[in-house]
Amino acid sequence: MNKLRKMKTVILLIAVVFATTLSTSCKNDDDGSEPSIVGTWFIESGASEHFINGTSQGIENDVVDANNYWELTFKTDGTFTDIYVEDGMSEENTGTYTVDGNTISLIYSGEPEPFPDDSYSLNSNELTYSNVEESMSGTDNIKYVHMVTFKKQ
Template sequence: MKKPILLLAFLSFGLFTACDTDDDSPNETPQINEELLGIWYIDALIVEGEETPYNDHEDCGKDYVEFNEDGTYRQIDIWGCEEDVDEEGTYTATGNTISLTVSGNDVVVMDIVTLNSETLLVEGMDDVDDDGEEEGVQQRFTRE
């Protein structure tokens, strides 16, 4: 049950999946990359303004996403006190957008709403409840 929740919480923003766009904004913001680096713990999913705390952490560790200096990321699920790599790939942060290349070919694009030393908040649209209508979705991560 943890894996689907974690995947929904971060990577399955279905409508963030994108092909190449014609947006010519080549100004990569280095400070975003610097602030983005490291481990981010999943804190909450916010759908249409309604916040649901992420409560699927284990007592012995928290699920997290890690962004590395070499442009790679890992999504880790703590299951039975063991680290399980749910997803790996590469990322770029350009302006206020983060793009994750999942499994070599799927691209997930999210807008960065907040990024500072303590909080990462990303957003987009997705049909979270499978009713055929897109909802505004935000995902909040924190550091310890």
């Protein structure tokens, strides 16, 4: 009987040590801090959808490869660089940015304010860009929606 009691004590002690180790040795990934925009973000995927009078005309996925990509770099001083490459032709723009919670506002150099149809949001390690433009063509309501997902490099 004494042997059984010792065995139970040892098992209980191992369980306590194991539980304590698990609860104290793992870093808490959710430390309550906001995700950081600072760094370089590279397009992971993108798609466009066109609507005429509310009816989708189809979805077109963006081509992402060495000749077609979008890269955004945000610096700690509140400036950014935007490099957009399409069919091997590169365009680089710069500007300033502000962060309000998960919403990012970009003001390109030479522009007085952010583009009104553009929206950027930051969640964990993903930056999402959306652009929604609406117009009329005769009596048709035309809507263009473009969504892009960036991953931090």
